[in-house]
Structures are given as C-alpha cells and as structure tokens.
Amino acid sequence: MDKINKNDLLKLLTSLKDKNKLIAPVKAEKDIVFDYVNDVKDIVLDFTNTVKPAKEFFIPQREDILEFNNGKIKAIFSDEKRVFFGIRPCDLKGLCVMDPTFREGIEDPHYLEKRKNTVIIALACTTLCDENAFCESAKAGPVADGCFDLQLIPLGKNEYFVENGSKAGADIIDKNKQLFKKADKSDIKKMEDTKNKKINKKKVDLDLFLEKLKGRFNNKAYWKEASLTCLRCGACNYLCPSCFCNNMVDNTKKRYRCWDSCMFRGFTRQAANLIPRDELYTRFRQRLYHKYKWHKERYGVHMCTGCGRCVTYCPGLIPYIDIINEVSNSNGE
Amino acid sequence: MENKSPYLPKIVKIKKVKQETEDIKTFTLDYKPIFKPGQFFEIGINGIGEAPFTAASASKKHFQASIKRTGKLTEAIHQLKAGDKLTIRGPYGNSFPIEKIKGKNMLFIGGGIGLPPLHSLIRTVLENRGRYGKITVFYGARDEAQIVSREELKNIWPKMKNFRVVVCVDFKKNKGEWPHNVGLVTGIMEKELKHPFTRNKNTIVFVCGPPIMIKAVIQKLLEHCFKEENIILTLERLMKCGFGKCGHCNVGEKYICLDGPVFSYKEIKEFEEEF
Numbered sequence: 189m190d191k192i193n194k195n196d197l198l199k200l201l202t203s204l205k206d207k208n209k210l211i212a213p214v215k216a217e218k219d220i221v222f223d224y225v226n227d228v229k230d231i232v233l234d235f236t237n238t239v240k241p242a243k244e245f246f247i248p249q250r251e252d253i254l255e256f257n258n259g260k261i262k263a264i265f266s267d268e269k270r271v272f273f274g275i276r277p278c279d280l281k282g283l284c285v286m287d288p289t290f291r292e293g294i295e296d297p298h299y300l301e302k303r304k305n306t307v308i309i310a311l312a313c314t315t316l317c318d319e320n321a322f323c324e325s326a327k328a329g330p331v332a333d334g335c336f337d338l339q340l341i342p343l344g345k346n347e348y349f350v351e352n353g354s355k356a357g358a359d360i361i362d363k364n365k366q367l368f369k370k371a372d373k374s375d376i377k378k379m380e381d382t383k384n385k386k387i388n389k390k391k392v393d394l395d396l397f398l399e400k401l402k403g404r405f406n407n408k409a410y411w412k413e414a415s416l417t418c419l420r421c422g423a424c425n426y427l428c429p430s431c432f433c434n435n436m437v438d439n440t441k442k443r444y445r446c447w448d449s450c451m452f453r454g455f456t457r458q459a460a461n462l463i464p465r466d467e468l469y470t471r472f473r474q475r476l477y478h479k480y481k482w483h484k485e486r487y488g489v490h491m492c493t494g495c496g497r498c499v500t501y502c503p504g505l506i507p508y509i510d511i512i513n514e515v516s517n518s519n520g521e
Numbered sequence: 522m523e524n525k526s527p528y529l530p531k532i533v534k535i536k537k538v539k540q541e542t543e544d545i546k547t548f549t550l551d552y553k554p555i556f557k558p559g560q561f562f563e564i565g566i567n568g569i570g571e572a573p574f575t576a577a578s579a580s581k582k583h584f585q586a587s588i589k590r591t592g593k594l595t596e597a598i599h600q601l602k603a604g605d606k607l608t609i610r611g612p613y614g615n616s617f618p619i620e621k622i623k624g625k626n627m628l629f630i631g632g633g634i635g636l637p638p639l640h641s642l643i644r645t646v647l648e649n650r651g652r653y654g655k656i657t658v659f660y661g662a663r664d665e666a667q668i669v670s671r672e673e674l675k676n677i678w679p680k681m682k683n684f685r686v687v688v689c690v691d692f693k694k695n696k697g698e699w700p701h702n703v704g705l706v707t708g709i710m711e712k713e714l715k716h717p718f719t720r721n722k723n724t725i726v727f728v729c730g731p732p733i734m735i736k737a738v739i740q741k742l743l744e745h746c747f748k749e750e751n752i753i754l755t756l757e758r759l760m761k762c763g764f765g766k767c768g769h770c771n772v773g774e775k776y777i778c779l780d781g782p783v784f785s786y787k788e789i790k791e792f793e794e795e796f
C-alpha cells in the first residue's frame with residue numbers, strides 16, 4: 189500500500205501530462221472549476237467541491253456529434269487521452285450511475301470513448317463540502333468505494349493514501365515508483381478512520397423513499413404543493429452530477445447534443461404541440477421518480493449521489509431533502 | 522472510429538411520393554431494411570433534424586412511411602420529391618407480438634395517421650394469411666378528405682376473405698362516394714363490437730391514433746370486456762435518440778423507444794395520466 193506527498197503528486201501529474209491532457213480543479217474568479225491544465229502550479233489541491241459537476245467532460249453541455257459537408261455526413265469523435273485529477277466521490281459516482289444508460293442496447297461511443305480514454309484520480313473528502321450534502325446516505329462518499337483508477341485519501345495536510353482501483357491505476361504506480369512511499373500502520377489507520385468518519389449533516393433513506401414513492405404517484409395535490417415555488421429553470425438537472433438527459437439540435441453545419449431538463453415545458457413536446465407533461469407538477473414528479481425510483485428499478489442504482497447541489501443552488505428554494513424525508517416518513521399515499 | 526457513431530444515418534434516395542390526403546404523404550425510399558412490424562426509424566434532413574416514424578412497409582421491401590405535415594421537419598420533408606435525399610437510421614424499438622397472435626382474431630382500430638403504422642403488421646399477416654384468424658379494421662378520420670390508405674380500405678381489404686372493414690368520419694362535408702358512418706370511432710364501436718364477425722373477447726386489438734382517441738377507445742374496449750393484456754397500443758412520445766440515451770421518452774421504468782413503442786394496455790395503465 190502506497191502514499192504520496194503533495195510535491196510528489198504535482199510531479200506525478202506533470203509526468204502524466206506528457207502523454208495525456210490533464211483535467212484538474214483550478215481557480216476561476218471566486219469559484220473552483222475543472223478545466224484543462226497546462227501548468228500543474230495552477231491546480232488547487234484544497235477545495236471542497238466545484239459548483240459545476242465533472243460530468244461535462246464526459247457529456248458536455250454542448251457537443252458536436254455529426255458534421256454535414258456537401259451532402260455527406262461525418263461523425264465527430266475525439267480520441268484524446270486524458271487524466272482527470274481531483275474528481276470528488278459524488279461526481280465520480282454520478283458517472284457510474286449514468287454508465288449503464290449509455291451501455292444498454294446500442295452503445296453510445298460518444299460518451300463511452302471518453303470514459304475509456306480517461307484515467308480518473310479521485311480525491312476523497314475529509315471535510316463537509318455543503319450543508320446539504322447527503323453522500324453518506326446515497327452511498328457515494330465522502331470516500332469512493334469504486335469507479336476510480338486511483339483514489340487519494342488525505343492523511344493530514346501534506347500526504348495522501350493511494351488506493352488503486354484498476355490496471356491503469358496500478359500501471360501509474362508502477363511506472364512512477366520513485367514518487368510513492370510505502371504506507372505504514374499508522375497511515376492505514378488514519379485512512380480507515382477517514383473512511384469511517386461521518387461528516388454529513390443531512391440524512392435520507394433512499395430505499396425507503398423508493399418504497400413510499402410507489403403509492404404517491406397519483407397524489408396530485410401533494411405534487412402541486414411541493415412544486416409551487418419551482419421556477420422551471422433546470423438548474424437542478426444541469427448541476428446534478430448524474431442527470432444525463434440530452435437534446436439533439438441541428439444548425440446548417442452540424443448536429444450537436446446538449447443538456448436538456450425534464451423541468452422544461454418543451455421536454456415532452458410532440459407533434460401538433462401536444463405536451464404530455466404540460467403541468468409543472470408532472471415534470472417535478474418526473475424528476476424525482478426518474479432519479480429515485482425508475483432508474484434504480486431499471487439499472488440497480490439511484491440516479492442521485494447526494495452532492496446537495498440541487499438544494500443549495502435552487503433559486504426556487506425547493507427543499508428536496510425535506511421532500512425525500514417527508515415522503516419517506518409518510519404512510520405512502 | 523468515424524463510422525462507429527450510432528447517430529450516423531444512411532443517406533437514401535426517395536423513390537416515390539404519394540399524396541394520401543391534404544397533409545399526409547407516403548414516401549417510398551430506395552432502401553430495403555430488415556425490421557419487424559411495429560418498429561420505427563429516425564428519418565431526417567441534415568440541418569433541420571430527425572424524428573421517429575413507423576415503417577408502413579414490410580421488412581426487406583422498399584421502405585415506406587406515411588408522414589403527416591405538422592411542423593418544422595415534416596414541413597420540410599413534404600417539400601421533397603422523388604430523387605431527393607433523406608437520412609434514415611434504425612430500426613428501433615420492440616415490435617408487434619407476432620407470435621402471440623397466431624391463430625387469433627384481430628381487430629385493428631386506427632385514427633387519422635394511426636393506420637399506416639398498423640399497415641406493416643397487416644401486410645405481414647396477409648403474407649401468411651393461413652396462420653391467423655379473422656381481421657377487422659375500424660378506421661376513423663376527421664372527414665372524407667383525411668382518409669388514408671384509400672385503396673386498401675375501399676377496394677382491397679373488403680374483398681378479401683375473413684376481412685371486414687368499417688370506416689367512419691367525424692364530419693360529413695358533402696355527399697361522398699364512400700359508404701361510411703358518421704361519428705367518432707368510439708361511436709361505431711358500440712354497434713360494431715357486437716357484430717358476430719368481430720365479437721369475441723379473445724380477439725387481439727391493435728390501437729393506434731391520437732392520444733384522445735386511444736383513451737376513448739380503450740374505455741370502450743374495457744366496457745365490452747376485452748382483456749387488458751389483449752389491447753395493444755403503439756405509443757407516441759418525443760424521441761431524440763431512439764435507443765435509450767436521451768431520456769426524453771422515459772415513462773415509469775420504461776423507455777418508450779427501447780421497451781416500446783408497442784405495449785399492452787396492462788403494461789402501461791399505471792401511467793395513463795402520462796399520455
């Protein structure tokens with residue numbers, strides 16, 4: 189078992205940057221964001237979580253899929269090899285949660301190639317990132333239990349325990365042996381303490397919620413009341429690390445894919461202007477059922493990793509966590 | 522790599538365009554895909570977009586779809602003539618339960634543009650006529666000018682053995698040449714479901730048409746004791762990808778594009794409000 193200190197970590201990232209593009213957390217005005225990095229000195233190592241989730245590097249907010257040229261059509265792919273450093277466990281699980289969607293039946297290489305070509309070095313959390321985080325209840329964090337190539341778990345201020353999760357991860361350790369040190373007993377104890385430490389302030393029971401959602405679908409009055417202050421802005425979808433719904437749009441030269449939101453009125457707009465989910469409460473209900481019930485029933489995972497962003501950034505002050513708990517504690521009608 | 526994208530459509534030539542009604546045209550393409558009746562394809566024009574359309578032809582024959590002009594893309598498709606090009610990708614979705622209906626009687630209920638999607642099934646059944654029971658078609662259109670598949674409804678099907686056709690129009694504008702009923706499809710159902718040729722609770726019913734019609738038809742069928750699992754619907758939903766990636770067609774734990782568009786009423790009745 190290995191550990192690495194901050195200086196050596198930067199050296200490691202510098203050497204990985206030789207053959208790969210490097211994505212890492214950097215400062216952008218007041219915020220921390222993920223971006224392509226040229227100089228590892230720009231990387232921010234002490235941050236809680238980014239406002240925008242990591243998904244945009246796998247399913248970008250806007251991505252060209254096809255190119256039209258004189259009646260011919262070409263698909264657009266990037267075969268860029270990348271190393272993604274600093275992804276937090278909730279965003280990491282967000283990717284694992286949407287993977288089965290892009291794999292089922294006809295695969296979607298526009299997403300899956302990016303997944304395949306990206307080595308992920310995750311960064312576990314030791315401090316609370318957000319008052320509304322419930323990653324412990326969502327079984328996503330504060331330390332990831334899979335999906336990464338390497339995971340760094342902080343051991344105090346200057347060092348990280350290195351957990352290996354794949355062959356690609358093992359190769360990195362192998363090829364850069366001089367930068368890693370053996371973790372001793374006290375390091376392992378610290379790492380285990382971090383794994384066992386509870387840091388969330390919010391708690392939910394997603395399995396109970398799913399159970400209680402069963403009888404709630406047709407309780408129109410409840411959904412109307414719950415969605416009363418929603419502004420239909422879609423922030424809760426755009427900022428969610430596991431929402432993947434997307435739209436296809438043409439301009440004269442290209443067909444591109446972009447994020448969509450089930451909260452938008454046009455999301456189900458059919459021919460002749462028929463809108464099955466015309467009323468806001470039906471769209472609000474869709475978001476919750478798709479995330480917490482149907483995706484889980486279909487793929488075995490909840491489409492929520494407990495990052496708390498949908499509560500923290502909702503301009504309509506929708507208390508999603510309270511809704512989950514209220515329904516979970518109800519008689520299920 | 523470039524050829525690997527499932528979003529990459531084929532570019533195909535239009536062989537023939539047939540004006541069915543004022544706003545419906547049937548396009549025959551120079552393309553013979555293999556598919557099962559009930560499956561759909563994404564048809565498009567570069568720079569404008571794509572939309573799902575059900576195949577009206579039979580598998581391995583020149584592909585046909587009847588397309589109603591209702592908006593941006595269908596407007597543009599309607600401008601095209603024989604020799605022009607379209608893009609197409611598919612087939613997608615499940616199909617009609619061909620195996621389940623062997624030896625059974627069938628009732629097809631179509632409204633407006635909802636008949637062509639049933640065509641590919643009717644055509645498949647007719648290719649192996651001996652394997653299936655009696656066929657009844659109820660078809661309703663707004664007025665006489667809106668009737669699709671006129672040739673089949675008037676001259677071909679009614680002359681076939683064990684085949685009964687009832688056509689109705691909501692409004693009768695003039696004294697048309699059609700021997701037909703006036704009123705909604707549900708109106709004729711009341712009477713026609715009792716007809717000895719059609720009356721049989723084990724008949725498999727296929728319904729395709731606008732949502733309001735589908736709802737009313739289901740109601741009537743249930744009143745006449747048809748079984749929920751024997752009422753087969755093809756559902757419409759906004760679909761962007763056609764193969765389970767864009768999330769638009771999600772209803773319940775189903776994706777209409779992957780698990781549908783063909784469902785029995787029993788499978789979807791929990792989410793009736795969603796349609």
Ligand SMILES: Cc1cc2nc3c(=O)[nH]c(=O)nc-3n(C[C@H](O)[C@H](O)[C@H](O)COP(=O)(O)OP(=O)(O)OC[C@H]3O[C@@H](n4cnc5c(N)ncnc54)[C@H](O)[C@@H]3O)c2cc1C
Pocket residue numbers: 453454455457458459460461561572573574575576586587588589590591592593594595596634637638756757758759760782
């Ligand atoms: C499985 C299936 C089979 C079908 N089979 C047939 C068939 O055989 N024949 C037939 O005629 N029709 C069929 N349809 C319906 C057909 O797909 C629609 O008529 C077609 O999509 C209309 O496209 P349009 O661009 O002309 O219409 P428009 O009304 O112009 O646009 C519809 C599309 O534009 C986009 N759009 C426009 N405005 C907005 C907005 N505000 N927000 C979001 N999106 C917007 C949406 O993507 C929408 O789907 C079928 C549909 C399905 C699902």
Ligand code: SF4
Pocket residue numbers: 417418419420421422423424425451498501502503504505506
């Ligand atoms: S972020 Fe809040 S206001 Fe915006 S769509 Fe979501 S619930 Fe509604």
Ligand code: SF4
Pocket residue numbers: 424427428429430431479491492493494495496497498499
């Ligand atoms: S639903 Fe909310 S808490 Fe759950 S992952 Fe999405 S943004 Fe985070």
Ligand code: FES
Pocket residue numbers: 759760761762763764765766767768769770771776777778779
């Ligand atoms: S059409 Fe995209 S998921 Fe069904």
